[in-house]
Amino acid sequence: MTSPRHAPETLLVLVLVQLIVMIAAARTCNGVARRLGQPGVIGEIVAGLLLGPSLFGRLCPHLSATLFPASAAGPVTMISQVGLILLMFQIGSGFEFSRLPAGRARSGVVATALLSVSLPFGLGVWLGWLSAPALAPGLPLVPYSLFCGVALAITAVPILGRILVEFGLAREPVGLLAISAAALNDVLGWLLLGAVAAYATGGLSPAALLARALAIALLAATWRLVLWPLSRRLLAAFPVAPDGQLPPNLLATALCLMFALALCTWRIGIFPIFGGFAAGLLFHRDAGFVAAWQLQVGRFVLVFFLPIFFTYTGLHTDLLGLDAADLGWLALVLATAIGGKLCAGYLAGRLAGLDAPHAAILGALMNTRGLMELIVLDVGRDLGVLPPKMFTMLVVMAVATTVLTGPLLRVLLPRIGHLATRQVEA
Template sequence: MQSLTADNIIVFFLSLGLLLGVARVLGELAQRFHQPAVLGELLAGVILGPTVLGSLAPEAGAFLFPQEGPNAIALNTITTLAVVLFLLVAGMEVDLSIISKQGKVAPRVSISGIVLPFLIGLAAAWIAPQALGRDLDADPLIFSLFLATALSISALPVIAKTLMDLDLYRSDFGMIIVSAAVFDDLVGWIIFAIILGLINSAANHSNHILMTIVLTLAFAGIMLTLGRWLIHRLLPFLQAYTRWPGGVLSFALVLALLGAAFTEWIGIHAIFGSFLVGVAVGDSPHLRERTRVIIDQFVSFFFAPVFFASIGLKVNFLTHFDLTLVVTVLLIACVCKLAGGTLGARWGGMPKRESWAVGFAMNSRGAIEIVLGLLALQAGIIRDRLFVALVIMAIVTSMMSGPAIRLILRLGKKRTLLDAISSKLFTRELQAFSSSMAIHELSAMACEASGLNTGEVEAAVWEREEILPTGIGNGVALPHARIGGISKPIVAVGISGMGIDFDAPDDKLAHVIFLILTPVDAPDTQLEITAELAKLFRGYGMTERVLKIKSYTEFLALVKSSTVEANPA
């Protein structure tokens, strides 16, 4: 039986440690410059791969990262496991319930954002295949379907991270985008799974191809219905009778590996199985946010950097860089996705400025695009030139998303927290001990000061709270709603000494609750106040200072002084 020798093991751990270390350092540097970590992780692979190290010191590159042999197999095994777990995390970020709760806007953004790019990509690949990098021996239909899928999909993890960085994730604007991206992810991966099934069955008869497609759709349907139901029933049992969070972590990882094995067996890639398992696990209300964060960090700080860095080991980005192809792919990708997202938002009734911001958000391709490209490269659908173009397109679209949203949404006059609070909208001792009671108490206070109907306001805020809890962490919660009949924002502030559970990402109770009511015809106002509060309470220290105040005057003084500190001249 062949096994790794001592020398093989030494080289394997040396190369893995080097790959992870450089990827983490460059990933952190990328985030310091407000760019996605995947940019730095990819750059690590480019530096350690044939592009830089392989060109400057080919013997060292071949020693550390051989293309064949036991060490290559071992590293490939680790990277395969890494991408399977990465897709588990990506799937857990999908919340199916928010699609139906967002009304007509999110479905229309999603439909337009998928259909328009898909049709444009399909037509472009069919009409001008050589200009888009198709090899002469590639199947025209499969290539066209792949490119159409690659152009229509959005990167939910990158979109979510961008919205979090802009403090917009838990706003109505953020939920519309996330809802649309959820649907994009599901449809895109199902289509791509079918494409992989067509590839793997190409040498067989048509009934085998049909069987692969049927099994793919059946597995997706079962996991998203019966699978979700079973997981929903099992999670409380695991939380009650196993050690938390270890029992749930093990359960999720075991299911992901079993799902990956099944989808690999039916002829599509293993990542599709782990992705659907992630969707089923993450959609359960019994999965605490803290558990989700632990799984995300477990994968994001080891497996994901190794996988994305390993991509740079596979291709020489300099020798396979084709400027014409890169520009062509980038232009088509941006135009069709921007048009699809923006038109969908306008179709759903969103204002013009927010619609453009939605288009730029949905234009993020990020890590998901790179995964698709790598699988297509490994399956022989595309070659190195187009893969390099897709990677560059994914990076550029992800980099431009955040700055574009920030620029578009902040063109008008900015409303601040100080415009919306008053002594009549402040209570030092909130009596509530649950999120619903807190919303009721603050709604009543806001309505008494403004003359609004308490029942209508409370119902609107609670409906939004059920879509996604508004605890932002650091002891703060921001329940909110857009209300008709007001011309300016109203913010009711309540302080709770004992704390109230708003299901925050850090699992801490909320001690400072801001009930934010904004006019229906001023959609930017909610985003501006939410972003201001998130920035003001970035650390738990601000919450501790608020808990020590004894009056509205002290609270107002603290907010004003802290706002100056957070926004120095």
């Protein structure tokens, strides 16, 4: 038996072995997914699922229990959450506000974004209300239903951007409309997630909700009036080097700001990841900083931290834990999620003046979810408002809707005389 004196070293060895397995599995599946014409991140998500109880835990239960014991859950969870905050900083700093609606295209973009959020959100709330007695007995109905709504309303901008390049749509009108609407959809989705998370943790008390709203308003004012000008001065005092290197003082200060804002958002009950995103927005106007971060830090976040997050998600997802009755609910989740986005995108496209084939392509593009969906589900699970079976179903939906985009486009694009031009790593 290992003595207490050696317990930390034993835990360290176990975590290091886990990291080797996670990173190797993620990169292997990333390559397989790209060879199959799918975004690499889909392969990494699947790797996380394969390492969990859906496959590895089922085929090799003793080895799985040895490799992923409960004693190591704490360190891996912390690494995963830190990585998620770093990822949200990266998303915030790289957020392309130029894709938000402007000029003559504003009405079509706004209509597409609003419909692609509101219709799936409403369907998700209905799905939550309908499924609560069977899938979420004992959980508060309103937070559960609202999280189902947010889960169905999400569109993943990063993966969508890669898909547009892969299929040669990045400069086409339908592609520009899709990415612009998805960017606005992203803003609305994060606002919805923050509001629902605040409601879920604040309960029904009007006083608690008012206090939460005031705290959020105070944080927003501090961000705009104090941190925004501070970040401008920081970037001026420590500019990115001509060779694209991040000054150590700039990097250290950005990390401190990121984690401080994560603590602030956690304290007011809207989850630490929003602090990471808010910190990233402070730096998004500086193209040099964004490029340097992506090159020097971003790749490490994607290669090291993301596989940990995917495996963390996979360990809580048991596909084989769904029984025959659950498969009917899973089919309804998929039909509602896919139908809601396709119909919303199609209707919005027609309202924007697109013909039927182009409107159908817009609907297919808006159906992409991917990593953004898993972040939403992670929040809901950690807050205790998404039970295991619905969590599993929504993870399946996140993968299925993203995988479906490519085949749908290969069917729809020839109808407008357009073919995919090239494949890129995603």
